[in-house]
Amino acid sequence: MKQSRxxxxxxxxxxVAALGFPNIVRAADVIKIGQVNASPAAEIGWxxxxxxxxxxxxxxxxxxxxxxxxxxxxxxxxxxxxFRELAAKGHKLIFGTSFxxxxxxxxxxPRFPDVAFEHCSGIVHLKNLGTFEAKYYEGMYxxxxxxxxxxxxxxxxxxxGFPIPDIVGPANAFLLGAQSVRSDATCDVxxxxxxxxxxxxxxxxxxxxxxxxDVLVGMTDTGVCVQTxxxxxxxxxxxxxxxxxxxxxxQLTSVVLDWSSDYLDAASGVVDGDWTSTVRWSGFKKGxxxxxxxxxxxxxxxxxxxTKLEADIASGATHPYAGEIKDADGNIRVAAGSVLPDADIxxxxxxxxxxxxxxx
Amino acid sequence: xQLRIEPRVTTSIVIQGLAPIIAVTMTLVLGGILFxxxxxxPLETLWAFFIEPISTIYGASELLVxxxxxxxxxxxxxxxxxxxxxxxxxxxxxxxxxxAATGIGLYFPDxxxxxxxxxxxxxxxxxxxxxxxxxxxxxxxxxxxxxxxTLMLTYIAALILSWLxxxxxxxxxxxxxxxxxxxxxxxxxxxxxxxxxxxxxxxxAIFALIAMWFFVARSFQGYKLAVGGAAPRAARYxxxxxxxxxWIGLLTGGAAAGIAGFFEVAGPLGQLSPIISPGxxxxxxxxxxxxxxxxxxxLLGGLFLALIYLxxxxxxxxxxxxxxxxxxxxGLLLFFLLxxxxxxxxxxxxxxxxx
Numbered sequence: 001m002k003q004s005r006x007x008x009x010x011x012x013x014x015x016v017a018a019l020g021f022p023n024i025v026r027a028a029d030v031i032k033i034g035q036v037n038a039s040p041a042a043e044i045g046w047x048x049x050x051x052x053x054x055x056x057x058x059x060x061x062x063x064x065x066x067x068x069x070x071x072x073x074x075x076x077x078x079x080x081x082x083f084r085e086l087a088a089k090g091h092k093l094i095f096g097t098s099f100x101x102x103x104x105x106x107x108x109x110p111r112f113p114d115v116a117f118e119h120c121s122g123i124v125h126l127k128n129l130g131t132f133e134a135k136y137y138e139g140m141y142x143x144x145x146x147x148x149x150x151x152x153x154x155x156x157x158x159x160x161g162f163p164i165p166d167i168v169g170p171a172n173a174f175l176l177g178a179q180s181v182r183s184d185a186t187c188d189v190x191x192x193x194x195x196x197x198x199x200x201x202x203x204x205x206x207x208x209x210x211x212x213x214d215v216l217v218g219m220t221d222t223g224v225c226v227q228t229x230x231x232x233x234x235x236x237x238x239x240x241x242x243x244x245x246x247x248x249x250x251q252l253t254s255v256v257l258d259w260s261s262d263y264l265d266a267a268s269g270v271v272d273g274d275w276t277s278t279v280r281w282s283g284f285k286k287g288x289x290x291x292x293x294x295x296x297x298x299x300x301x302x303x304x305x306x307t308k309l310e311a312d313i314a315s316g317a318t319h320p321y322a323g324e325i326k327d328a329d330g331n332i333r334v335a336a337g338s339v340l341p342d343a344d345i346x347x348x349x350x351x352x353x354x355x356x357x358x359x360x
Numbered sequence: 361x362q363l364r365i366e367p368r369v370t371t372s373i374v375i376q377g378l379a380p381i382i383a384v385t386m387t388l389v390l391g392g393i394l395f396x397x398x399x400x401x402p403l404e405t406l407w408a409f410f411i412e413p414i415s416t417i418y419g420a421s422e423l424l425v426x427x428x429x430x431x432x433x434x435x436x437x438x439x440x441x442x443x444x445x446x447x448x449x450x451x452x453x454x455x456x457x458x459x460a461a462t463g464i465g466l467y468f469p470d471x472x473x474x475x476x477x478x479x480x481x482x483x484x485x486x487x488x489x490x491x492x493x494x495x496x497x498x499x500x501x502x503x504x505x506x507x508x509x510t511l512m513l514t515y516i517a518a519l520i521l522s523w524l525x526x527x528x529x530x531x532x533x534x535x536x537x538x539x540x541x542x543x544x545x546x547x548x549x550x551x552x553x554x555x556x557x558x559x560x561x562x563x564x565a566i567f568a569l570i571a572m573w574f575f576v577a578r579s580f581q582g583y584k585l586a587v588g589g590a591a592p593r594a595a596r597y598x599x600x601x602x603x604x605x606x607w608i609g610l611l612t613g614g615a616a617a618g619i620a621g622f623f624e625v626a627g628p629l630g631q632l633s634p635i636i637s638p639g640x641x642x643x644x645x646x647x648x649x650x651x652x653x654x655x656x657x658x659l660l661g662g663l664f665l666a667l668i669y670l671x672x673x674x675x676x677x678x679x680x681x682x683x684x685x686x687x688x689x690x691g692l693l694l695f696f697l698l699x700x701x702x703x704x705x706x707x708x709x710x711x712x713x714x715x
Binding site: 041069071072075078080081084100123162164168346349359 | 418535537542634670683
């Protein structure tokens with residue numbers, strides 16, 4: 001018990017130090033880093049890709065960092081306490097990996113001006129609260145081109161977690177990619193209003209197939225769409241992780257998220273003492289979005305074309321949202337020769353022509 | 361051989377006092393073994409679970425933040441439970457209370473009104489009353505099971521919340537993300553001290569406990585409810601109305617849950633999002649039973665349940681113990697507590713074969 005009392009004393013001393021007297025106790029050279037997840041740890045999907053980001057920090061800094069991960073923080077009331085505890089216990093860099101953690105982070109950050117907060121998919125920035133986000137649409141556009149080449153019916157099916165800009169935009173990009181190789185392509189879209197609801201997602205996937213879709217993609221936290229496509233002998237595109245194991249024959253490719261560069265940038269900023277609150281928003285160029293290896297069912301010449309397209313998007317030569325783009329009512333939203341401005345991409349709330357579904 | 365469970369005729373006071381202690385000891389031993397088997401130091405982990413969360417003033421204040429909604433809801437529920445009225449849907453009543461309070465907070469014409477909070481409080485209370493009232497009406501009028509109705513209404517409430525935050529009440533400046541705008545300053549309860557998150561809801565919880573004690577121990581209506589629960593036929597013979605028991609039993613729970621919803625949204629939340637409660641409405645049922653439907657017991661039960669939530673976070677933070685393991689441990693603790701309670705009041709006997 002002695003040992004544990006001592007640890008407790010140290011803990012409270014550190015808490016006092018962090019709260020009021022920053023100079024009395026200084027953590028040695030080890031920098032403590034925290035990560036808070038709104039969902040449980042998992043083998044695939046969103047949380048897994050963020051865990052890989054933490055792994056990248058560990059791999060680079062080894063013993064110089066100490067990492068604390070807190071999972072399954074579902075409600076904002078609890079999140080606020082956890083962020084505060086992490087900061088009070090001397091964590092100098094704290095990641096929040098879900099949009100829902102934003103409000104608590106905005107409340108806690110001003111109380112700990114020496115702590116760097118990084119919020120994934122956030123929209124609010126403070127002096128010590130930065131955000132990072134991926135250009136999902138770049139990957140979805142390439143996946144759409146692959147789907148356009150491989151689809152027999154020209155009908156695609158998209159299952160989204162929530163009708164938020166980060167899902168609506170990529171859904172549009174998926175169809176625009178397909179339309180770039182076959183202009184008659186259409187896409188039926190369903191939103192689950194949940195990131196993780198395998199039963200509901202399965203129903204949605206089967207409904208999309210019944211409507212004639214032969215390429216499915218699910219921007220959720222499961223492998224259900226890829227798996228269902230495999231069972232039914234049609235094609236699919238994965239998201240977040242490479243979901244090949246769920247559909248070795250069905251998955252054409254996957255839009256893989258690799259946050260390592262964001263995590264490493266933030267960590268090196270804190271280690272070197274020059275971290276500032278920034279907006280990190282990148283895709284192919286920095287490798288935050290990657291395409292999983294293309295399935296051999298795609299002809300070799302198409303695969304080469306897709307690889308080249310990735311490079312063109314990374315370099316800026318091709319833009320997924322290049323005009324002319326019409327919305328579902330036929331109004332021209334992006335004129336020929338121009339591209340959709342970044343601000344409009346981040347607040348995407350309309351569907352392009354050929355999309356069937358509602359943003360309810 | 362047949363076994364039968366029967367109530368004990370007499371229970372010793374000593375055993376009654378010892379039962380929770382035995383339960384906690386068994387949990388500690390089993391939990392220690394569990395942690396050790398996972399490769400974590402057992403004593404330190406148990407220390408981190410039970411003591412560290414409340415070793416600082418901030419920690420203690422967080423314990424109150426977590427315990428207050430549990431206590432408020434459990435006092436309301438216990439009134440009904442004493443009368444054998446089973447309101448399982450406090451979670452839904454809390455949700456509707458929070459929705460009603462937020463609706464007033466966001467859309468009342470005078471956003472700076474000094475009485476805005478009072479209106480929100482009233483709205484929260486009425487919201488909870490209304491939601492529980494549906495179940496009360498159906499039970500009193502059609503004899504539907506209030507257990508099923510209150511539970512199913514919880515899912516409806518969650519869907520209404522989901523629809524509101526994604527549809528009509530979505531924050532116009534929120535990039536389509538599913539949450540409402542923040543409540544105006546006049547619609548937020550300031551913490552008692554800005555270093556902590558505890559608000560005046562603590563005072564309300566104390567008031568609720570005292571009010572419950574008066575109602576249960578000192579009022580004729582409370583007596584009638586208790587008789588109806590313990591001996592329904594005697595109550596009917598005495599002319600105590602079953603319908604009024606149904607209404608009172610469900611409405612007190614609904615009002616308490618609705619008020620708890622108001623305190624959550626005007627306190628630590630500040631806005632509505634798709635999930636606003638970590639299951640307070642369901643956990644409060646456990647609190648009411650751990651507390652043996654008595655105010656003092658409910659207070660202790662609420663603090664205790666809040667502590668094991670904080671403990672789960674604390675061992676995640678301190679030792680990296682995965683969240684599911686802490687859930688297992690919490691489950692063990694509740695199992696032993698309720699089992700010991702049961703063992704005190706019941707015994708298992710062998711049924712002799714009749715020839």
